[in-house]
Amino acid sequence: xxxxxxxxxxxxxxxxxxxxxxxxxxxxxxxxxxxxxxxxxxxxxxxxxxxxxxxxxxxxxxxxxxxxxxxxxxxxxxxxxxxxxxxxxxxxxxxxxxxxxxxxxxxxxxxxxxxxxxxxxxxxxxxxxxxxxxxxxxxxxxxxxxxxxxxxxxxxxxxxxxxxxxxxxxxxxxxxxxxxxxxxxxxxxxxxxxxxxxxxxxxxxxxxxxxxxxxxxxxxxxxxxxxxxxxxxxxxxxxxxxxxxxxxxxxxxxxxxxxxxxxxxxxxxxxxxxxxxxxxxxxxxxxxxxxxxxxxxxxxxxxxxxxxxxxxxxxxxxxxxxxxxxxxxxxxxxxxxxxxxxxxxxxxxxxxxxxxxxxxxxxxxxxxxxxxxxxxxxxxxxxxxxxxxxxxxxxxxxxxxxxxxxxxxxxxxxxxxxxx
Numbered sequence: 001x002x003x004x005x006x007x008x009x010x011x012x013x014x015x016x017x018x019x020x021x022x023x024x025x026x027x028x029x030x031x032x033x034x035x036x037x038x039x040x041x042x043x044x045x046x047x048x049x050x051x052x053x054x055x056x057x058x059x060x061x062x063x064x065x066x067x068x069x070x071x072x073x074x075x076x077x078x079x080x081x082x083x084x085x086x087x088x089x090x091x092x093x094x095x096x097x098x099x100x101x102x103x104x105x106x107x108x109x110x111x112x113x114x115x116x117x118x119x120x121x122x123x124x125x126x127x128x129x130x131x132x133x134x135x136x137x138x139x140x141x142x143x144x145x146x147x148x149x150x151x152x153x154x155x156x157x158x159x160x161x162x163x164x165x166x167x168x169x170x171x172x173x174x175x176x177x178x179x180x181x182x183x184x185x186x187x188x189x190x191x192x193x194x195x196x197x198x199x200x201x202x203x204x205x206x207x208x209x210x211x212x213x214x215x216x217x218x219x220x221x222x223x224x225x226x227x228x229x230x231x232x233x234x235x236x237x238x239x240x241x242x243x244x245x246x247x248x249x250x251x252x253x254x255x256x257x258x259x260x261x262x263x264x265x266x267x268x269x270x271x272x273x274x275x276x277x278x279x280x281x282x283x284x285x286x287x288x289x290x291x292x293x294x295x296x297x298x299x300x301x302x303x304x305x306x307x308x309x310x311x312x313x314x315x316x317x318x319x320x321x322x323x324x325x326x327x328x329x330x331x332x333x334x335x336x337x338x339x340x341x342x343x344x345x346x347x348x349x350x351x352x353x354x355x356x357x358x359x360x361x362x363x364x365x366x367x368x369x370x371x372x373x374x375x376x377x378x379x380x381x382x383x384x385x386x387x388x389x390x391x392x393x394x395x396x397x398x399x400x401x402x403x404x405x406x407x408x409x410x411x412x413x414x415x416x417x418x419x420x
Contacts, residue, residue: 006322009294013329016191016291020336023194027170027343031248035157043136043159045073045152045208050110050123052387053407053419054085055143056256062093065141070152071102074135078108078123081406086143115401116225119389120204124229128220135211140229142205144418145252154249155208165213165242166233169206169250170196172344176416178355180366181259187367188267190337195288199280200244204230206252213242227384227391227399232277251344256418264370265420269386271378277397285379292372295329298322334364387419 047065055061065075079087090107112122124140131138137156141147151169158167173189175182196203207230214220217240219233226232234244258266275281305319337360355363384391388407392400 002318006325009298009322010325012287012290012294013298013325015287017329017332017336019194019198020190020332020340023197024336024340024343026197026246027248027340030246031343034154034249035160035245035247037153037157042070042072042153043156043210044134045070045137045139045156046127046131046135047073047075047139047141047152048078048124048127049075049141049143050078050080050120051086051090051143052080052084052119052123054089055419056416057146057254058086058089058143059093060146061141061143062090063097064147064149064151066097066103066105067100067149068103068147068152069149072104073102073152074104074106076106076108076127078110078127080110080119080123082109083409084407085409086407113404114224115404116399117223118227118386118391118399118401119404121223121226121229125220125223128214131211133211137208137210138214139208140204140206142252144254144256145205147206147250147252151206151250154247155206157249158245158247159208159210161245163241163243164245165217165237165240166202166207166209167245167247167250168202168208168230169247169252170344171203171205172251172253174253174255174341174345175257175355176255177257178359179257179259180363181261181263182257183355183360183363184260184367184370185258185263185266187333187337187364188263188371190340191333191367191371192270193340195284197246199278199284200234200238201274201278201280202230202233202244204228206247206250207233209233213237213240217242222397225397225399227276227386228273231273232397235277235279238279253344254418255416257416258418258420260366260370262418262420263367264374265385266418267371267374268378268381269384271374272381272384272393275378275381276393276399285375288375292375295326295372298325302326330364330368333368334361337364 049065077090079090110123110126112126114122139155155167158164170193173186175186217236219236222232222236223229237244301319302323309320382393390402394400
């Protein structure tokens with residue numbers, strides 16, 4: 001009976017390790033064998049950057065978005081309101097950095113306000129519904145990203161295959177400070193990408209699709225009642241027989257900082273969004289909760305076994321072998337984080353890594369705890385706050401935005417803190 005329990009608990013725990021191994025092995029292979037980009041005619045692309053609040057990297061994001069090695073494309077910047085802190089940043093950035101000849105920049109103020117979808121989707125839909133047939137591909141970008149000059153080329157390459165409905169980049173948190181919150185989010189990032197890859201969860205911060213896919217699959221209608229454009233996308237693509245392509249060449253490195261509370265709410269919001277919109281949420285939740293329960297059971301049994309060894313109880317001391325399971329998972333997580341960071345920094349041009357191993361081990365423990373707590377909380381979360389707006393979770397693919405208010409102006413001090 002003990003052996004059966006051991007292998008059952010080991011299965012749920014080591015399944016998480018297998019996720020990491022599969023995802024990061026694929027990352028290496030695809031980085032070495034990227035999809036080829038056409039050198040002849042490139043499709044006309046509309047890049048949509050919706051803004052609420054002034055992210056620390058906003059100026060660099062705008063400059064990078066205007067400097068793509070691509071032609072032709074249009075950059076649509078849509079700001080939540082004229083009193084939003086991002087409005088002044090956008091005007092200053094455009095005044096200081098003239099766009100290159102191959103890009104046209106169009107700046108909008110959000111006017112749509114439907115309380116049954118997020119402000120971000122209100123803004124995006126406002127631009128999407130005005131695009132004409134000359135736009136062949138639509139790409140979405142977040143303000144906390146700094147795309148490389150080849151970002152657009154990498155994003156549109158998989159779309160040459162008609163079986164691919166959308167292409168998504170990969171988010172990577174590369175800490176520049178040693179604060180526990182920033183490191184905890186770094187750990188969550190490393191744990192999240194394998195799940196996003198396995199369960200096909202795109203990331204809206206770097207997402208591209210053909211215009212025909214958006215309008216012919218009913219995806220735009222799905223976004224009419226969604227929290228985000230990413231987690232609600234795959235179900236519609238799958239129902240239409242289309243695939244989701246991950247693009248390592250479009251990896252986006254985020255060097256912003258956060259505290260432990262900010263890291264936790266970031267994790268919770270990602271999981272709640274998956275719960276509300278993604279078709280594989282029941283499976284992902286089941287496997288993750290089973291892994292969390294297995295981890296706790298193993299720790300309890302291993303503690304009992306160690307105590308029995310101290311008390312010279314030969315029959316019960318065999319329970320100490322259960323310590324192997326959580327120890328293996330923890331070691332694999334630390335190893336995966338270190339290896340993944342090397343890979344991303346090689347292919348994603350991230351800054352040098354400077355966190356020592358002892359501090360990283362503690363950060364992994366904190367990150368696993370916060371991610372586990374967020375996973376246990378997400379199924380019963382009734383409201384979520386995002387950039388100063390509270391959203392009620394009404395059910396599957398149903399949300400409601402409470403009273404709108406503009407994003408507050410900061411005191412003007414420079415900050416590397418993420419906008420939440």
